[in-house]
Amino acid sequence: MNAHLRRCVDAAAALGCPTVGTFVGRDPGLPVRDNLERAAGVFKPLVGYARDRGVEIVIENCLMKGWHPDGYPGNLAYSPELWEWMFTLGLKLNYDPSHLVPLGIDPVAAAMPYVSEIAHVQAKDTEILPGAVNRFGFYGPINGEKGWYRFRVPGLGQIDWPMVIGALRAGGYDGVVSVEHEDHVHSGSTERVQTGLGIAYGTLRHLVRG
Template identity: 35%
Template sequence: MKFGFLTGCLQNMTLEEKMKYAHDVGFTALDVSCWPRQNTRDFSGSDIDVENLTDDDVNGIKELQKKYDIVFSSLAYYDNMLDPDDDIRKSYSDHLEAVIKAAGRLGTPLVGCFVGKDQTKSLSENFDEYEKVFTYFVQLAEDNNVKLMIENCPMPGWQEDGLPGTISYSPELWDEMFRRIPSKSIGLNFDPSHLDWLHIDYLQALRDYKDRIFHIDAKDMIVDEDKFKYYGIFGKKLNREHPEDLGFWTPVIPGLGDINWSQFYNVMREIGFDDCFSIEHEDRRFAANNEEVEKGLEYSFNHLNPIIHDFK
């Protein structure tokens, strides 16, 4: 099994610098952030300019992968692919197309993305849009020898009221996704931390969707049950400190939260998962600068590596 991290957490570093850092720590994979060069999303990055990728760029990146013994588990681009604004949606769609084609040229097996949601339409209408939009993307992925994976974050920061900004965050919704598009070229980037704060059994979900799990995000979560009882299932509504602040959950690096990673690993073994395990660093306490980010990554590496080191 390959062990890596999502690269967007490290800012103002070249892709080669990130690959060298990963190699020096002991990581064997990178989930490469591939947002547009111009974007304002938090926890994002643009380590490969997919829209202007040349053959020389592709060859140079492959040489760096050999030099540092690093595979790319995925190219990552997470935006609202069902955005209600037609111009914005087209810009997101065009960029996702470029990411998929770049993954094919680089020999990267996966592209990670969100479904998103059009807040002006019903859930049924959103799934109709999903079926149309993602049937095209899945076919494009297949044409480029790539698979698409959907990360199961609800994206409460995309709505002012903190309600879900995607239609792809729970087993109920996954079933509808896969019913609408049964292709085996679309699956999950499984993040247990979101299931944890949603009070969904992430271990049972890991078992139930084993055939659709292409990649696993190692991210942890602290859930304050007393605050959950105060704010309720829909979360904090007043005086939110940032868009994701629902009052009762906090994302943290693996090893500092509620998830028992030894138990989680045992279920990974049970289902025969042998693809990539990748840290997604969104712990605001280790985000002031790259030195702090690296402390977080290395803490999690040292916590997780002894758990998974014998997993072949």
């Protein structure tokens, strides 16, 4: 796995791409603190390898619930507390506000103190399904699925995109905002995907620079 990440860094450097994204995995049999100690030893040399080639490693704040046998966070980068740990290693944040909504975290308040550490932004929305949380709770069904929320294209969920993009710009972010299409309502055919992307474009076009 680490050899693969190094090859991705080499490819990014050859292509002039400034970032390579990955996650911080975990051993589900160990406490979070023990996992973080192990992860620090893994990532420090990888960060150095990337920086020597003009590339930064970015970590997305996705929960990756499917990595954990009980559906708990499998990626140890899901909250600002863990972002601060990442930054001490020289890792940067691939900021996706859609993953904060199900945690009860305000995407704007979460991002504002750390804009200088954000190296990439993913635009994806989250729709809360009415009443479903009363059955599953915030942790979701026992099979690890989301259960009470689903991802949508920007503009069809709970996220206030003018506030999110405004906070990023106010903090000095002037990088990429890439649409991550995981909207199953607008999937299944080329036409549906294009419709979803059109909605995302219409939501974001006046908020970002071309």
